[in-house]
Amino acid sequence: xxxxxxxxxxxxxxxxxxxxxxxxxxxxxxxxxxxxxxxxxxxxxxxxxxxxxxxxxxxxxxxxxxxxxxxxxxxxxxxxxxxxxxxxxxxxxxxxxxxxxxxxxxxxxxxxxxxxxxxxxxxxxxxxxxxxxxxxxxxxxxxxxxxxxxxxxxxxxxxxxxxxxxxxxxxxxxxxxxxxxxxxxxxxxxxxxxxxxxxxxxxxxxxxxxxxxxxxxxxxxxxxxxxxxxxxxxxxxxxxxxxxxxxxxxxxxxxxxxxxxxxxxxxxxxxxxxxxxxxxxxxxxxxxxxxxxx
Ligand code: GDP
Numbered sequence: 225x226x227x228x229x230x231x232x233x234x235x236x237x238x239x240x241x242x243x244x245x246x247x248x249x250x251x252x253x254x255x256x257x258x259x260x261x262x263x264x265x266x267x268x269x270x271x272x273x274x275x276x277x278x279x280x281x282x283x284x285x286x287x288x289x290x291x292x293x294x295x296x297x298x299x300x301x302x303x304x305x306x307x308x309x310x311x312x313x314x315x316x317x318x319x320x321x322x323x324x325x326x327x328x329x330x331x332x333x334x335x336x337x338x339x340x341x342x343x344x345x346x347x348x349x350x351x352x353x354x355x356x357x358x359x360x361x362x363x364x365x366x367x368x369x370x371x372x373x374x375x376x377x378x379x380x381x382x383x384x385x386x387x388x389x390x391x392x393x394x395x396x397x398x399x400x401x402x403x404x405x406x407x408x409x410x411x412x413x414x415x416x417x418x419x420x421x422x423x424x425x426x427x428x429x430x431x432x433x434x435x436x437x438x439x440x441x442x443x444x445x446x447x448x449x450x451x452x453x454x455x456x457x458x459x460x461x462x463x464x465x466x467x468x469x470x471x472x473x474x475x476x477x478x479x480x481x482x483x484x485x486x487x488x489x490x491x492x493x494x495x496x497x498x499x500x501x502x503x504x505x506x507x508x509x510x511x512x513x514x515x516x517x518x
Contacts, residue, residue, distance in 0.1 A: 232261035240295030266448035266479025310509035315491040330442035332415035335470030340412040341373030342504040355406040357397035358383040359390040360414040439464040451480035466493035473497040
């Protein structure tokens with residue numbers, strides 16, 4: 225994960241190693257290298273500039289020039305700023321409600337259905353009573369896919385193959401959950417290959433009808449800057465609560481993970497790192513920053 229960014233940042237830090245004192249010029253030069261590494265990793269240019277301006281200011285403020293280990297202190301400042309950039313504290317999802325409804329939205333192929341199965345599995349392991357709902361009325365294969373995943377993780381899947389109205393499917397699923405004592409309903413919505421009006425209207429309609437306690441937007445981290453743009457569009461329409469970054473096991477350059485919080489102002493809540501049902505982690509900004517720095 226993020227090997228490329230990690231290499232570039234380590235390269236930027238190389239000049240700091242083994243130095244007792246680093247001159248002002250070195251701080252400026254190293255900061256510039258850090259900025260370049262971030263932009264190369266697809267981090268939005270404005271975001272990269274803001275964070276590196278802060279890094280430089282902090283470095284000069286803390287008088288690293290006269291500190292004992294200026295190199296280490298510089299790296300620590302970068303770590304703090306990366307953590308802050310990704311949202312600081314980890315944010316949990318809201319599972320309160322009777323039942324709580326978690327709405328999953330995102331483009332087709334983003335990993336939405338896979339994540340829906342993983343989340344059901346995670347909540348089940350926490351002892352929660354979960355019902356999955358297939359609200360994709362366009363692709364029968366999507367319903368089948370969710371059923372297979374549900375079976376795999378031992379969670380019931382509610383579907384109505386003949387019903388072409390996702391709003392009533394979601395409402396009926398909630399009624400069904402109440403009847404059988406399930407406390408959390410996860411609704412997997414339809415995805416499209418690109419954002420379109422009908423798709424947005426449909427998810428908005430489901431949102432108005434079922435009043436979810438949590439709306440999660442799923443996005444493929446490999447799509448870099450596009451991931452951030454898609455997140456922005458979905459957020460404008462849905463005002464979602466959190467982001468799920470998928471396919472971080474691939475060679476994602478990291479830009480999405482680093483820019484989304486700043487640009488969309490919504491926390492990343494989960495990261496998906498594989499196709500297996502276990503490959504899901506809560507997102508901890510500090511751990512991710514450590515990982516990026518290697
Ligand atoms: P949806 O169209 O958004 O529901 O996407 P799917 O859940 O069907 O996922 C699309 C493809 O990406 C499938 O082949 C999944 O197995 C794969 N996939 C989903 N999440 C991940 C992940 O975190 N890592 C990897 N490597 N593949 C994933």
